[in-house]
Amino acid sequence: xxxxxxxxxxxxxxxxxGAGILISVLIEMYSSDSERILPWFSIIIFGIMGFYSLFTVxxxxxxxxxxxxxxxxxxxxxFIFNIGAAITCLLSVDYIKKYGVYFGEYYILIQISxxxxxxxxxxxxxxxxxxxxxxxxxxxxxxxxxxxKRLNANEASLKYFLLGAFxxxxxxxxxxxxxxxxxxxxIDNITAQFPLLSGNLLFLAGVLLFFIGFSFKIAxxxxxxxxxxxxxxxxxxxxxxxxxxxxxxxxxxxxxxxSALFGGSLHTFLPYLAVISVLSMxxxxxxxxxxxxxxxxxxxxxxxxxxxxxxxxxxGNHVGIAGVVFYLIAYTFMNLGAxxxxxxxxxxxxxxxxxxxxxxxxxxxxxxxxLFAVFMFALAGxxxxxxxxxxYYIFISAVKSNLTWLAIIGVIxxxxxxxxxxxxxxxxxxKDSQSEFIVQHSNMGILAVFISxxxxxxxxxxxxxxxxxxxxFL
Amino acid sequence: xxTNQLLTYVLFTPLIGAMxxxxxxxxxxxxxxxxxxxxxxxxxxxxxxxxxxxxxxNPGFQFVHKISWISSLNISYHVGVDGLSMxxxxxxxxxTPLTLLSSWKSINKKVKExxxxxxxxEVGMIGVFISLDLFLFYxxxxxxxxxxxxxxxxxxxxxxxxxxVKFFLFxxxxxxxxxxxxxxxxxxxxxxxxxxTTDLVELYSVGPAAARNFxxxxxxxxxxxxxxxIPLFPLHTWLPDAHVEAPTAGSIILAAILLxxxxxxxxxxxxxxxxxxxxxxxxYISVLAIIGIIYGALVAMVQxxxxxxxxxxxxxxxxxxxxxxxxxxxxxxxGAVIQMVNHGLSTGALxxxxxxxxxxxxxREISEYGGIAxxxxxxxxxxxxxxxxxxxxxxxxxxxxxxxxxxxxxxxxVLNSWGFAVFxxxxxxxxxxxxxxxxxxxIFGVVKNPKMEKLTDMNSREMVVxxxxxxxIVWIGVYPSxxxxxxxxxxxxxxxxxxxxxxxxxIK
Numbered sequence: 001x002x003x004x005x006x007x008x009x010x011x012x013x014x015x016x017x018g019a020g021i022l023i024s025v026l027i028e029m030y031s032s033d034s035e036r037i038l039p040w041f042s043i044i045i046f047g048i049m050g051f052y053s054l055f056t057v058x059x060x061x062x063x064x065x066x067x068x069x070x071x072x073x074x075x076x077x078x079f080i081f082n083i084g085a086a087i088t089c090l091l092s093v094d095y096i097k098k099y100g101v102y103f104g105e106y107y108i109l110i111q112i113s114x115x116x117x118x119x120x121x122x123x124x125x126x127x128x129x130x131x132x133x134x135x136x137x138x139x140x141x142x143x144x145x146x147x148x149k150r151l152n153a154n155e156a157s158l159k160y161f162l163l164g165a166f167x168x169x170x171x172x173x174x175x176x177x178x179x180x181x182x183x184x185x186x187i188d189n190i191t192a193q194f195p196l197l198s199g200n201l202l203f204l205a206g207v208l209l210f211f212i213g214f215s216f217k218i219a220x221x222x223x224x225x226x227x228x229x230x231x232x233x234x235x236x237x238x239x240x241x242x243x244x245x246x247x248x249x250x251x252x253x254x255x256x257x258x259s260a261l262f263g264g265s266l267h268t269f270l271p272y273l274a275v276i277s278v279l280s281m282x283x284x285x286x287x288x289x290x291x292x293x294x295x296x297x298x299x300x301x302x303x304x305x306x307x308x309x310x311x312x313x314x315x316g317n318h319v320g321i322a323g324v325v326f327y328l329i330a331y332t333f334m335n336l337g338a339x340x341x342x343x344x345x346x347x348x349x350x351x352x353x354x355x356x357x358x359x360x361x362x363x364x365x366x367x368x369x370x371l372f373a374v375f376m377f378a379l380a381g382x383x384x385x386x387x388x389x390x391x392y393y394i395f396i397s398a399v400k401s402n403l404t405w406l407a408i409i410g411v412i413x414x415x416x417x418x419x420x421x422x423x424x425x426x427x428x429x430x431k432d433s434q435s436e437f438i439v440q441h442s443n444m445g446i447l448a449v450f451i452s453x454x455x456x457x458x459x460x461x462x463x464x465x466x467x468x469x470x471x472x473f474l
Numbered sequence: 475x476x477t478n479q480l481l482t483y484v485l486f487t488p489l490i491g492a493m494x495x496x497x498x499x500x501x502x503x504x505x506x507x508x509x510x511x512x513x514x515x516x517x518x519x520x521x522x523x524x525x526x527x528x529x530x531x532n533p534g535f536q537f538v539h540k541i542s543w544i545s546s547l548n549i550s551y552h553v554g555v556d557g558l559s560m561x562x563x564x565x566x567x568x569x570t571p572l573t574l575l576s577s578w579k580s581i582n583k584k585v586k587e588x589x590x591x592x593x594x595x596e597v598g599m600i601g602v603f604i605s606l607d608l609f610l611f612y613x614x615x616x617x618x619x620x621x622x623x624x625x626x627x628x629x630x631x632x633x634x635x636x637x638x639v640k641f642f643l644f645x646x647x648x649x650x651x652x653x654x655x656x657x658x659x660x661x662x663x664x665x666x667x668x669x670x671t672t673d674l675v676e677l678y679s680v681g682p683a684a685a686r687n688f689x690x691x692x693x694x695x696x697x698x699x700x701x702x703x704i705p706l707f708p709l710h711t712w713l714p715d716a717h718v719e720a721p722t723a724g725s726i727i728l729a730a731i732l733l734x735x736x737x738x739x740x741x742x743x744x745x746x747x748x749x750x751x752x753x754x755x756x757x758y759i760s761v762l763a764i765i766g767i768i769y770g771a772l773v774a775m776v777q778x779x780x781x782x783x784x785x786x787x788x789x790x791x792x793x794x795x796x797x798x799x800x801x802x803x804x805x806x807x808x809g810a811v812i813q814m815v816n817h818g819l820s821t822g823a824l825x826x827x828x829x830x831x832x833x834x835x836x837x838r839e840i841s842e843y844g845g846i847a848x849x850x851x852x853x854x855x856x857x858x859x860x861x862x863x864x865x866x867x868x869x870x871x872x873x874x875x876x877x878x879x880x881x882x883x884x885x886x887x888v889l890n891s892w893g894f895a896v897f898x899x900x901x902x903x904x905x906x907x908x909x910x911x912x913x914x915x916x917i918f919g920v921v922k923n924p925k926m927e928k929l930t931d932m933n934s935r936e937m938v939v940x941x942x943x944x945x946x947i948v949w950i951g952v953y954p955s956x957x958x959x960x961x962x963x964x965x966x967x968x969x970x971x972x973x974x975x976x977x978x979x980x981i982k
Contacts, residue, residue: 377620382646383613392609395654396547396670399661407657411650418646422623422639430627430635464544471546 010061010070013049013078014118020045021111028104035102039093042107046086046114053078057469062124066186069122069256072473076325077121077252084245084332085114087340087448091237094442095343099235099350101147109146110241113139117249121256126175126185126210129253133171133217136249137164140242144234150350156233163216163226171213177206178261190260204268207261211269217250219243219299220306221280228291231299236346239295240339243302244332251309251328255321258313273314274406280307281413288420294342294355297420298335301379304417305331311406312394318474320397325470327390330459334378334387337452341372344445347437358424360433367446368439369428371453378456380421381414386459393467480527481537481553484520484567485600488513492593495586503585507578510589514571514596521567528560533963535606535675543610548671552607557964558741558811559603561957562734565818566603568946569730570596572939576826577723579935580833581629588629591621592723599731603738608656608672615735616649622724622732629721637712637719644712648699655695659747662688674742681747682974686754693751696744697759703736706759706796707766710789717785722829725781729788729825730818737795737814741807745799746971753972756800756888763800764897766793771904775911780831780838783912784824787864790901791817797898798879801889802972804965806882811961812954813875816863819950820872823860823943827853830936834929840912845921850931854917856940861909863947866902871950874958876902 024041028034053075060071089107096102116135123129141164145157175185181203182190190197197203216223231239254261284304291297309331312324345352345361345368362369378385391414398407459466491513498506524537535554543551555563574592581588598618605611619642626638656672663680664670671677684692702709713733717725745752770790777783795817798810830853832838847854859870866872884895921927932940950957 382620383616388613388616392653392657393547396657396661399654399657404654404658407654408651411654415643415647415650419639419643422642425623426627426635426639429624430638464546464549467544467546 006061007063009056010059010063011068013052013070014115016049016052017045017111017115017118021108021115024104024108024111028108034104038104038107039089042089042111043086045111046082046089050079050082050086053082060473066188067123067125067128068119069124073255073325073470074118074122074252076329076470076473077248078118080248080329080332081114081117081121081245084248084336085110085241087333087336087452088237088241088245090448090451091240091340091343091445092235093444094440095237095346095445096235098346098348098440099147100348101149103146106143106146109139109143113143113241114245117245117252120249121252123253123256124187126178126187126257126260129257130168130172130175132249133168133253136246137168137217140164140246143238143241144230146235146238150233152229152233153235154233156230159226159233160230167213167216167223169213170209170216174206174208174210174213177202177209179206181206187257187260194260198268207269208272210257210261211254211272214250214254215276218247218254218306218309219303220276220310221283221303222276224280224283224303224306227303228296228299231302232293232295236295236339236343239299240336240343243298243339244335247302247306247309248328248332251324254313255324258321270314270316273310274403277307277310277314277406278409280304280310281410282307282416285413285417285420288417291420292355293353294358294424295353297355298338298342301417301420302335304413305335305379307413308391308394308410311398311403311410314406315394315397315401315403317397317401318471319400320394321474322467322470323390323393323397326393326459326463326467329466330378330386330390330456333452333455333459334375334385337371337449337456338375338379340445340449340452341368341375344368344442344449345439347440352435352437355424355427356434357437358427359431359435361428363433365439368449371449372428373425374453374456376421376424378460380418382418384457384460386456386463389460389463478537478539480520480524481555481604482539484517484524484563485553485597485604487517487520488570488593488596488600492590492597495590495593498586500586503582506586506589507574510593511571511574513593514567514574517596517600518567518571521563524555525560525564528555528960530557530960531963533557533967538606547609548669548673549609550607550673551610552673552675553604553610554606555604556967557961558738558968560960561811561815562603562731562738563600565734565815566596566599566731568942569726569818569822572822572826572942573723573726575935576726576829576939577721580722580829584628588625588723591624592727595621595625595727599727599735602735606674608660608674608677608743611674612649612653612656616646618732619645622728625724625727626716626720630719630724632719633715634719637715640712641716644702644709648702648709651695652699655692659692678746678971682749682971684748686750689748689751690754693744693748693755696748697740697755700736700739700744703739704733704792704796705736705789707762707769707789707793710766710770713789714782714785717788717825718779718781722825722832725785725825725829726822729784730822733788733792734814734818737792737799737810740796740799741811741968745802745968749972749974752800753802753888756802760797760800760883760889760894763793763796764894766790767797767898767901768904771901771908775904775908778840780828780840780912780916781825782838783840783908784821784828787824787905787908788817788821790905791821791864794876794879794898794901797883797894798875801879801883801886801894802969803882803886804969805878806886807965807968808958808961809875809878809880809882811965812950812957813872813879815957816871816875816950819943819947820860820864823856823940823947824864826939826943827857827860830932831929835925840915842923843916843926844919844923845917846926846929847917849921849926849929852931852937856932856944857913857917859944859947861913863951865906865909869948869951871947871954874950874954
C-alpha cells in the first residue's frame, strides 16, 4: 500500500499533465472563451509541474514496472521542459494573434509534446524512449504546420515530418538490433550485459543507428538540413520550443540510455562523436555568418550549440554529463529569450525578420535591445552570463578526457560565432533605423523574456548550486 | 569596516553605483554625471585607504578576501593585492574619475548609458587586477570587453563600428585560447594537488614543476592573449583603430589601464607560473618588444592625425615595458612596473589634451593647427609638459621607468646581450623626435587656419584634470621611491619565483 502511494506521488506529474491535456481539450470544445483561458491554463499547469519537479528532485524512484524513473536528472530535465514551455506559452499569448491564426490546438499540442519529452527524460527502457520521442515529434510536426495557409509553414511541417520520420526509423531500427543482441530493451538489463555485448557487431550497429536517429533530433551536422527551414517556416515561439525543449529532450534520452549504449565507455564511438561535434560547431558558426534572416541565423547557431553539447558527451565522464545538463539549462533560457525577442519584434505576416530590421532598435525600444544584447553575449559565451559557464564546464570535461584538441576547436568556433552574435548588437546599438515600424507592445511577452533574462544572469553568476545538484545524481 | 573586506568594497562600489544609476531619469544628465563622478571618487578614496594600510615590506598578498563560489570546481571569489597590483589599482581608481570629468561636455548624448558603462568598465578593470583565482580573473578579463565595446561603438568616431568589432574579435580570440590553457593547467595541476583548482596561490606552487614542453604550450597560450592586449608587435593592428575611433574617455582608459592588463598578466601569470618557458622565450619576445619600440616610433613620426600619433607612441612605450619584464632583473621589472603607471599618466594626459583641443576645433589633423601658442598658452604649456613626460625628460616620470628598464636589460643575465638595451635606447630618441615635431607643428609657427584665432583656453574643469595628472607626473619624476618601494618586495618575489632552480617534474 505504501508502495502504491509512493508510486502515485512519483507518477503525479504525468497524471497532472495528462489531465491537463484532457481538460484543455474540453475547454477548447465547450468554452466560448477558450482563446483567453487556454494559454493561462497551460502556463499554470507548466508552472506547477516545473516547480513540483524541482521540489521532488531528491526522491529518486523507478516506477511502472521498471519503465520510468522520476527524481534525479530526469526531474531536472522536467524542470527545463516545463519552464521552457511555460515561457513559450507566455510569449504566445500576444504572438499568435500577430501570427495570423488562432487554434486552441496550439496550446494542447505544446502540452502533449512536453508529455513526450518527460517520458524521454525518465526512460528506463528503450521503448519508453521511442514512445516519448514519437509523442513529442508528432506534436512538433503538427505545430510546425499549424498555419496551413502559409506556404513556408507547410514546407516546414512536411520537411520536418519526412526527415523526422526517417530519423525515427533509424532509431527504431537501432532499438531492434539492440534487442536482437541483448534480448531485452530494458536499459538496466542491457547495462548489466554490456561487457558481453561490447564486442557484438549487431549491438554496435544498433547503437550507431540509434545515435544517428538522435543526431537528427539534436540538429547535429550532417543531419541538420531540416533545421533552418523548419525554424524559418514555423511560428517564432514554436521555433524557440523546437530549439530548446526538443534539443534538451533528445539529449535527455541519450543521457538516460548512456549506460546501456556505451557502458560508461565511449571508446568505440568517440571518433563518431568527435567528428559530428567538430563539424556541427564549425559548420554552424561559419554558415550563421552568411544569414540575413534572424531565425535562420539562430537555427545555425543552434547547430553550433549542438556541437558544444556533443563535446560533453564525447568526454564520457561525469563532468561532461553534468556539463551537458547545465549547458542545456543555460541554453534553453538564453535561446528562448532570443527567440522571444524575435517574436516580439516580428510584425504582422512575418515581417521584420531580416537582421536589418534590428538596425537602430536601441532607439525604438531600449529595453528590448539591451535584453537581446545580453542573450547574444550569453550565446556567444561571454562571462558573466550563463552560456560562458556552460562552455567552461564542458571544456573542462574535454581536457579531463585528454580531448584538449576538441576544446581548442570549440574555442575557435566560439571565436567565429562571436562575429555573428555581435553583428546583431552592432545593428541594434550603432546603426540607425532603416525601416519605420513600431514594436508592438506585449506585456506578457516582455515578462517571458525578462524571466529568461533573470535566469541567464542567475545561472551565470551562481552556477554552483545547480552544478552540485546535477553532480549529486551522477 | 573590516580590513580584509576593503578590496571587496572597492570592487563592488562602482557596480552598485551602476545599478543605482538605472533608477535615474534619462533627462537629468547633470545629476547622472555628478553621481557617476561621486561613485568613482568614493572608489578612489577606498583604494587610498587600502594604500594607507598597505605594508610595502610584505612581498605576499594582502587584504586577501576569499569566499567559496562554485564549490564543485573549487572556484572561489579570491581577491588580494601585492605591490604590483596595488599601484595598478591606484592608477585605475585614479584615472576613472578623471575620464568622467574629462568627458563632462564632450559626451552629450546618452549620458546615462555612458556613465553606466564607465562604471561597469571600472568594475572589470579593478577585478582583473585584484583576482587571485584564474577563473575569476578570466570572468573580469572578458566581461570588461562588453562595456569597452559599447563605449567605442556608441560614442566613437566615423569608423567606430569597424574599430570596435576589430577590438572585440582580436581580444576575444586571444583570451579564448587562454581559457583552454587555464583549464588545461587546472586539470593537470589537479592531478598533483588532488583536486581541480584555478586558485593562483595553489598553482604558484606547482606550475614551475611542470615539464618543459607543457610549460611552453601554457606560456604561449597565456602570452598570446596578453600580447594582443598589450599590444606587442605584430599583434598591434587593432590599437590605432580603437584609439582613433574611441571617444576621449575611451582612449584614456584604453591607454592608461586596458593595455596594462596585458603587461600585468605577464608579470602575474606567465613569469611565476611558467618560469622555464619564460626564460626560454625571453629573447624572442624581447626582440618583438624592440621591433615594437622602433616600429611604433617610426610610424608615429609620420602620422598626420594627433590621436593616431599618440596611439602608435603607445605601441612604442609598451615595448619598453615588455622588454623590462623579460629582462627579468630587479631593476628592469621595477622599471616596467613604474613605466606602466607612467604610461598611464603621460599617455592619458596626451589623449586628454588631444581631446580638449578636438572638442573645440573638431579636427585632429596636425596640419590644420599651427601657431596656437599665443592663443591658448595654458594648453600649450600643458601639452609641452605631457610630451616631455612621455619622452622621458629627467625630472618627470617617464625618465625613471625608461632608465631603470634600460639599466636592467643592459645587465640582464637572461637576455645576455647589451644589444637589446642599445636598440631600445634609440626609441627614446625617436620619441623626442615625433613628439617634439608634433608639438612644433601644432603650437609654434604662424596661424594658418583662421578657425584657430577663436580658440579658447582650458577651462577650470580641464585644469583640474590635468593638474591631478601633473602632480603624479612630477612626483614620480622627482621622488619615485614612494612608488618604487611599494612594488619592490613583490618584484623581488617574482624574480625569486622565476629563478627557482628546476624542480622535479611532477606535471607530465
